[in-house]
Amino acid sequence: MAKKKKADKDDKLKAKVKKLRTKAKALKAELAAVAPAKIKSKTVAVSPLAPKSFPDLPQIGGVEFASAAAGVRYAGRTDVMLARVAPGSAIAGVFTTSSTRAACVLDCQAKLAMRVPQDAGAAIIVNSGNANAFTGQAGQSAVDAVTGAVAEALDMPASRVFSSSTGVIGEPLPYEKIVEAVTGLKDSLSPAGIEDAARAIMTTDTYPKGAMAEIEGDGGTIRIAGIAKGSGMIAPNMATMLVYLFTDARISADRLQKMLSRQVDDTFNAITVDSDTSTSDALIVAATGQSKAAEISDLRSAEAKAFEAALRSVMMDLAHQVVRDGEGATKFVEIRVTRAASKEDAHRVAMSIANSPLVKTAIAGEDANWGRVVAAVGKSGAQADRDKLKISFGDMVLAEKGWRAPDYSEEAASAYMKGEELVIAVDLGLGRASKSVWTCDLTHGYIDINADYRS
């Protein structure tokens, strides 16, 4: 009897264990279902849309990099990068148009406007962990301290030292930490340090971003290498996130600036992660002129056009990499608007769709909910005619002539949505203007990152 009792008790306990195991399994499954991003963020650090590896970037004659762990905010990682470019380099840049832009952005803009002669060298110093934005007079003092220290160490005028800061807004920048790191940075400058530099400027980025291009100029090769950081607060407005491009092309600052300004609209200004424009966006390009190719002195020449196309391709590559690292992103989406009445309208419609939380959550849920695309077109304020509108997902026409397409297949549309790279195309049927913008989906991962992380 006692034995029987024991056995019963055993069985009961075993049953309990089994029941609890099932329960734990169910809870785990539920957890995975409701917050897949949360689980991923613990086991997979890198965006699923990331390139396989950091590209093999060419060294650019006259450019050296260094990075260091100054302890601005993060522990156990680098957070400052320094780039030195040789005397004779042309510098150009575009910046955020935010009315609350950071002290370092205002400083860069002022310095570029000074048009300091190119015979001085130049430097770029960037820290992550603190944006030095909305930090009042102390913000400018911090910029002066940091750029002054670099100027002294590298023996160049402070007016040729450009700085960027990225991270939390409104907290004083612990600039002494950066100043202290300058000597060490100077001592470790190397033409091969660009990948480490790309890592040092990351904030919520899950991978470092690099891109390159090479073209044959008149008499030699011209190389372009660039790095970028950006993941959230991405909706550049006539500017960018943090991007640094280096080339050995021989070109004047004016011509470089012209090319840059003209290519930014279709590249960095054509991406959005969350419609939030940063206070710190900056894109700086340095051309050292150390290529053997002849100077680019006529913007209409074949060489100039080839160089501008190469520059554009590097900018586009980096812009797409920023979207692919969008906070919580699991899908990379092109919104392609054609036959709009004007270029402005094409841009408005594309951005209205790309920024619509309902479109972005539908994409996250792999739901071919083209009705939400219709609503986003409707709210954009752009000229649109319901009966001329055509909406396609990939090659599939889903809606036209004011209604669902005759051969619409919910099944085929749903299957398409399972892909990692999607194209949502809207043909407005009104004019000749077109515009593509790139965005990502809106997932639990975005909420996880931004409801907890103070950036």
Added chain:
Amino acid sequence: MAKKKKADKDDKLKAKVKKLRTKAKALKAELAAVAPAKIKSKTVAVSPLAPKSFPDLPQIGGVEFASAAAGVRYAGRTDVMLARVAPGSAIAGVFTTSSTRAACVLDCQAKLAMRVPQDAGAAIIVNSGNANAFTGQAGQSAVDAVTGAVAEALDMPASRVFSSSTGVIGEPLPYEKIVEAVTGLKDSLSPAGIEDAARAIMTTDTYPKGAMAEIEGDGGTIRIAGIAKGSGMIAPNMATMLVYLFTDARISADRLQKMLSRQVDDTFNAITVDSDTSTSDALIVAATGQSKAAEISDLRSAEAKAFEAALRSVMMDLAHQVVRDGEGATKFVEIRVTRAASKEDAHRVAMSIANSPLVKTAIAGEDANWGRVVAAVGKSGAQADRDKLKISFGDMVLAEKGWRAPDYSEEAASAYMKGEELVIAVDLGLGRASKSVWTCDLTHGYIDINADYRS
């Protein structure tokens, strides 16, 4: 020995049970932490910000309601409501400005423009489950069938039958189901049916929305009762979600329209859940003239002003209820902008903050991240001066004179964020214009609802 072994085995099993229980508890806690809204949505159906109960609405002389389960899309609930207003009623309305607005919206606008004499009665028929938007010519045919059936049943011209549809976009409206329900609706019309009507028009709403006001007119009481639906795709643009207001006031359609148009900007146009403007927004008000109070014939009279104030209070109440039922909302937030250079600027800054995903996720995470408010002011395009800006959460000044306020306390700010109702105030320090808008936070609940639900 055997006994000892048994006991050991028992202990082991007991330990296993204990371990698994702890694990299950931890998993449950993790589940609750990462997806509180998901858990809530299973156990608590109603928004935590909902009013305690549906208000006690006065019956309005000359107005009757009926509702029915026509099976448009949802099972086991009502989805059609009919309101009949007596002959002699004035009707006014405002509608979405979306360029892809629904067939029923276009139909209402056309009918209101016809200025049919008030001696005919009028009716409003609304279905949930299908928006009849982007449904081409079939959309208008469906509206004609539904409003025609109501006109015949109630013996009034079809030009006095106004319809709304809300739900999925781009699918054909199964109008026969609604037509079939009309006779039953007619037979169950009752002056007391307003709460059931409010329930019948819900989609992702978690509670029915009603509001009322009573004022003493010249010679008698004037009553206003209204109902609304709305939870997602809420960013009205010179219009609203679905709102129906009824009053026994004696007032002409023109005067009623004037009051309505003038009050909509500060009420329904001042709310946003997700920046997405609907294709179906409609606000219709009917005034039956059955109050004993004298006619409101001079808009500058004290009576007219009192009535307009009462109308506004009902509109504001319903607008706030829509935000309180915002998809996934856990916080009700007023964004209060003062001393802007112009009214447009005040509106732009307020909406830029209210629609910022980064501000909304910070609120969800109870993070007093005022830096994101700074960024949202900066991106708005409105005139702003960093050094004149003052940002307060509740009564606490967090930032002023271009920097963190001198007595800023992270602890106090964080404590404030734990409240359910928050005020984020931005004083631009430039002019005299001000604007308040109301919004909610952006949570996992929003993603849950919209990555799965096709609306």
